[in-house]
Amino acid sequence: DVKVTQSSRYLVKRTGEKVFLECVQDMDHENMFWYRQDPGLGLRLIYFSYDVKMKEKGDIPEGYSVSREKKERFSLILESASTNQTSMYLCASSFRPLTDTQYFGPGTRLTVL
Amino acid sequence: AQTVTQSQPEMSVQEAETVTLSCTYDTSESDYYLFWYKQPPSRQMILVIRQEAYKQQNATENRFSVNFQKAAKSFSLKISDSQLGDAAMYFCAYRSARHDPGNTPLVFGKGTRLSVIA
Numbered sequence: 001d002v003k004v005t006q007s008s009r010y011l012v013k014r015t016g017e018k019v020f021l022e023c024v025q026d027m028d029h030e031n032m033f034w035y036r037q038d039p040g041l042g043l044r045l046i047y048f049s050y051d052v053k054m055k056e057k058g059d060i061p062e063g064y065s066v067s068r069e070k071k072e073r074f075s076l077i078l079e080s081a082s083t084n085q086t087s088m089y090l091c092a093s094s095f096r097p098l099t100d101t102q103y104f105g106p107g108t109r110l111t112v113l
Numbered sequence: 114a115q116t117v118t119q120s121q122p123e124m125s126v127q128e129a130e131t132v133t134l135s136c137t138y139d140t141s142e143s144d145y146y147l148f149w150y151k152q153p154p155s156r157q158m159i160l161v162i163r164q165e166a167y168k169q170q171n172a173t174e175n176r177f178s179v180n181f182q183k184a185a186k187s188f189s190l191k192i193s194d195s196q197l198g199d200a201a202m203y204f205c206a207y208r209s210a211r212h213d214p215g216n217t218p219l220v221f222g223k224g225t226r227l228s229v230i231a
Contacts, residue, residue, distance in 0.1 A: 004157075031218070033218060033219075040122075040223060041223060042204060042221045042222055042223035042224050043221040044221075045218065045219070048218055090158065092158075094218075101148075101160050102160075102218070103160075104150075106156070106157045107157070
């Protein structure tokens, strides 16, 4: 079974803090994705990566950055957290090509106070 | 840009009955993929069913089936013999068949929350 894990289920941070969300997959997937999920808005893509050290902006990259130093790990970074970044963050991975099925992690519910 | 619309924010169904969740999408492409994902409360999102646009036959997975109407750009999900475990948020998603790295991988609808009544 594909396993996608995220470092925290719940996280509380203060405005202005630097926040790291980690995602690890164990299936040697080339592609990894970060989404945020908000009620009434569905899932919106923040960034994705189709190879180590490669990244592409999604629909809402502002205020976020990512890092992919190893194939199995994809980190989402909030350089200076703001209250409007309070959300559920979902990580996903898939084989190439990008059309392949995505497998999701359990999510991290981030609250920024 | 492609868009996916789920017009039913919430639905409910009696246990053992059948329910259909609607999804429409907008695209100018002819080759693409469509997905239904299920997100149970406090649990991971999982793939329910997948449809390739070039296939005329509707995909089925056990109690789950789709009605894919390409001309109408409609992709509804039918759940037969509903079970309590089917209660979840369901998301419809679209993916272009183009492999451009800059192409957005998945476009999601806003979701439909399904309740199953015992």
